[in-house]
Amino acid sequence: MRGARELNGGENKMIQVDPEKCKKDGLCREECPVAIIDWGKHGGFPEMIDGGEKNCLVCGHCVAVCPNGALSHKLVPLEECPTIDEKLRVDLDQVTQLLRSRRSIRNFRERPVEKEKIERLIHIARYAPTGGNLQLVHWTVFTSREAIWKMASLAIEWIRKLMETVPLASLPPYMPRIVAGWDSGKDTVLRNAPVVLIASSPKQDPNGMVNVTLALSYLELAALPMGLGTCWAGILQRALQSYEPLREMVALPEGHTNHYPMMLGYPKFRYFRLPERRPPQISWR
Numbered sequence: 001m002r003g004a005r006e007l008n009g010g011e012n013k014m015i016q017v018d019p020e021k022c023k024k025d026g027l028c029r030e031e032c033p034v035a036i037i038d039w040g041k042h043g044g045f046p047e048m049i050d051g052g053e054k055n056c057l058v059c060g061h062c063v064a065v066c067p068n069g070a071l072s073h074k075l076v077p078l079e080e081c082p083t084i085d086e087k088l089r090v091d092l093d094q095v096t097q098l099l100r101s102r103r104s105i106r107n108f109r110e111r112p113v114e115k116e117k118i119e120r121l122i123h124i125a126r127y128a129p130t131g132g133n134l135q136l137v138h139w140t141v142f143t144s145r146e147a148i149w150k151m152a153s154l155a156i157e158w159i160r161k162l163m164e165t166v167p168l169a170s171l172p173p174y175m176p177r178i179v180a181g182w183d184s185g186k187d188t189v190l191r192n193a194p195v196v197l198i199a200s201s202p203k204q205d206p207n208g209m210v211n212v213t214l215a216l217s218y219l220e221l222a223a224l225p226m227g228l229g230t231c232w233a234g235i236l237q238r239a240l241q242s243y244e245p246l247r248e249m250v251a252l253p254e255g256h257t258n259h260y261p262m263m264l265g266y267p268k269f270r271y272f273r274l275p276e277r278r279p280p281q282i283s284w285r
Ligand SMILES: Cc1cc2nc3c(=O)[nH]c(=O)nc-3n(C[C@H](O)[C@H](O)[C@H](O)COP(=O)(O)O)c2cc1C
Pocket: 102, 103, 104, 105, 106, 189, 231, 232, 233, 234, 235, 236
């Protein structure tokens, strides 16, 4: 980018501004969430303040907000940030229908899910926000029938042990039913899903559970136009929190205490209606 080196005092600066494109509108300066962009001494173009690198969230807002493509960031290079395609904008009715038509899938087709599709979904899920833009979510992906069956069977083992040691009345009523279903050949833990994904984040991530949840939410919505369906695996999650043999089998990255599993696959059935929910509970203050 011509002129950038002179303007920003060398290659080590994180942001580079093209003086021929910059209109000095100050949008990058106003937009920066940590206020580390200011008017520079060299011709009044925006610059990162001294030591700003340490506080930069690497969120890319400075690149995204510039209408002139004048600013590039070392870690969010302009050439890797495509312009928004107006033709691809969706309207509120489309978004509402997409969100309302997502269903928890409990009957999957036998068909395996292509690895490229799983990878594509995980790539899209990266665009979910993360606290402080930390981006620490990790994915553990199971695609083998045997491994998925093993996970479900360990969850059943955990419920059986609970039923032996804890008064039945204190357990959720669905637990004995899950075991009875398993014994009659029905897996209501992982529903014979062809894929199980576990999103996880390290203990030291202050917003770990929120970040994991958001990533999974993005993934499950992105799965819809690909003809795929998902279901949050709440029973497996509870077992994973408590049962060491299952934790060992799943082998999440060391220290990843924030986690949630999700089933993924091609739905066996289509849905024709959008079920209504209860009215929202709102307190206007
Ligand atoms: C955190 C969470 C955990 C869930 N765990 C399970 C589960 O273990 N098994 C299951 O069949 N459905 C599970 N569900 C799906 C809910 O039952 C479902 O979202 C709800 O019945 C509404 O149906 P819908 O998702 O199709 O709108 C879970 C959903 C969430 C959000």
